[in-house]
Amino acid sequence: MAKHVSVENLSIIFGRPKAQKEALKLIEEGLSASEIRKITGATVANKKVSFEIEPDELFVIVGLSGSGKSTFIRALNLLNTPTSGDIKINGKSLLELSKKELREYRRKDVSMVFQHFGLLSHRSVLENIEYPLEVQGIPKDERRKKALQVIEQVGLKGWGESLPSELSGGMQQRVGLARALVNDPELLLMDEPYSALDPLIRREMQNELLTLDDSFERTIVFITHDMNEAFRIGDRIALLKDAEVVQIGTPLEFFKNPANDYVIDFIADVDKSRVLKARNVMHRVKNMIHVKASAKEARDLMRATESEFLFVVGDQKKYLGYIDKEALKGKSAQSLETYIQPDENIITRNMYLSEALKVMSDSIYDVAVLDQMGQLRGALTSDEIITALSE
Ligand SMILES: Nc1ncnc2c1ncn2[C@@H]1O[C@H](COP(=O)(O)OP(=O)(O)OP(=O)(O)O)[C@@H](O)[C@H]1O
Numbered sequence: 494m495a496k497h498v499s500v501e502n503l504s505i506i507f508g509r510p511k512a513q514k515e516a517l518k519l520i521e522e523g524l525s526a527s528e529i530r531k532i533t534g535a536t537v538a539n540k541k542v543s544f545e546i547e548p549d550e551l552f553v554i555v556g557l558s559g560s561g562k563s564t565f566i567r568a569l570n571l572l573n574t575p576t577s578g579d580i581k582i583n584g585k586s587l588l589e590l591s592k593k594e595l596r597e598y599r600r601k602d603v604s605m606v607f608q609h610f611g612l613l614s615h616r617s618v619l620e621n622i623e624y625p626l627e628v629q630g631i632p633k634d635e636r637r638k639k640a641l642q643v644i645e646q647v648g649l650k651g652w653g654e655s656l657p658s659e660l661s662g663g664m665q666q667r668v669g670l671a672r673a674l675v676n677d678p679e680l681l682l683m684d685e686p687y688s689a690l691d692p693l694i695r696r697e698m699q700n701e702l703l704t705l706d707d708s709f710e711r712t713i714v715f716i717t718h719d720m721n722e723a724f725r726i727g728d729r730i731a732l733l734k735d736a737e738v739v740q741i742g743t744p745l746e747f748f749k750n751p752a753n754d755y756v757i758d759f760i761a762d763v764d765k766s767r768v769l770k771a772r773n774v775m776h777r778v779k780n781m782i783h784v785k786a787s788a789k790e791a792r793d794l795m796r797a798t799e800s801e802f803l804f805v806v807g808d809q810k811k812y813l814g815y816i817d818k819e820a821l822k823g824k825s826a827q828s829l830e831t832y833i834q835p836d837e838n839i840i841t842r843n844m845y846l847s848e849a850l851k852v853m854s855d856s857i858y859d860v861a862v863l864d865q866m867g868q869l870r871g872a873l874t875s876d877e878i879i880t881a882l883s884e
Pocket residue numbers: 507508536537538556557558559560561562563564565718
């Protein structure tokens with residue numbers, strides 16, 4: 494299960510204990526980080542940060558250099574300790590973990606990917622990936638098996654025996670990702686993982702991350718200073734400025750309701766049609782029915798949802814096709830299976846809107862939006878796309 498993260502009034506201050514204390518007081522008086530620094534000499538790196546990250550969400554934190562992004566993400570595995578406030582993982586405060594619990598949390602529940610890869614240069618790719626399992630004392634056979642699995646997931650099959658120095662930057666970061674995935678973390682922390690890479694490789698890695706995210710239940714916290722990157726991959730985004738959160742929302746919400754001029758400036762260079770994806774705009778599906786339901790249940794649902802057709806799914810919401818009103822008229826067979834029509838108009842949730850629009854062509858109905866596993870995640874109309882792009 495993916496983790497739920499709750500950040501409550503978190504402040505992190507660097508400096509001497511006395512200066513920290515003074516700074517905390519000044520935070521309460523409403524002074525800014527830079528004012529507090531002038532008065533006390535302490536650095537307020539996070540100031541009263543509060544938000545929740547939902548399980549399975551890909552949550553992005555974006556902000557300029559020095560805005561407090563790394564300080565924040567390092568608090569999620571307690572490499573930085575909150576000066577005040579709290580962080581709860583699935584309802585349990587990190588500050589209340591015993592030493593043993595904290596060790597377990599770091600080994601099993603959470604992993605981190607760093608900007609500069611952080612690979613061990615004298616070890617092979619596979620040995621690097623296995624490292625977290627080795628630290629846990631997992632037997633050699635078992636950890637090799639797991640490492641071979643994840644090396645394939647990140648597209649590095651066949652490179653296991655190479656040394657990191659023999660790999661390109663993009664490939665080295667894939668190793669970094671594999672090493673972070675090897676213990677199946679429920680919370681994955683990524684601190685500017687792609688910032689050192691060329692734009693094209695970077696794009697490719699972003700898309701791969703989205704695909705990977707589709708195939709696992711996992712909460713991801715991703716840090717970047719690039720708004721395009723933030724919007725391209727984030728389900729939701731928090732914009733940090735001078736240690737504080739300026740705005741939190743979905744990419745669409747940022748475009749629709751930028752909180753202030755700073756946000757407007759920040760998103761000015763973002764090209765909507767190149768960042769917004771089906772997942773950002775789709776709506777929840779109400780007219781969905783399980784294939785094992787009866788024709789009567791299908792008709793009732795159509796009436797209740799005022800729909801001309803239903804999306805039919807199997808177990809785990811696997812999308813099977815649609816069934817329309819006409820096909821069910823006068824029918825009362827037990828299973829819907831025989832009435833399902835295969836659907837050729839399908840959108841994947843990581844498709845850009847411009848691409849999705851082409852797939853929809855002239856369909857006036859909702860079009861199914863699927864994830865990588867073929868599960869029905871939502872639906873889209875061409876109106877929704879056009880509105881999103883034009884707003
Ligand atoms: N261990 C530390 N001791 C003292 N000051 C620190 C420490 N870590 C961070 N800071 C300060 O806290 C502020 C926020 O730093 P942080 O590294 O969180 O920013 P960032 O948003 O990650 O920046 P970048 O994009 O450059 O990585 C900076 O002023 C930095 O100098």
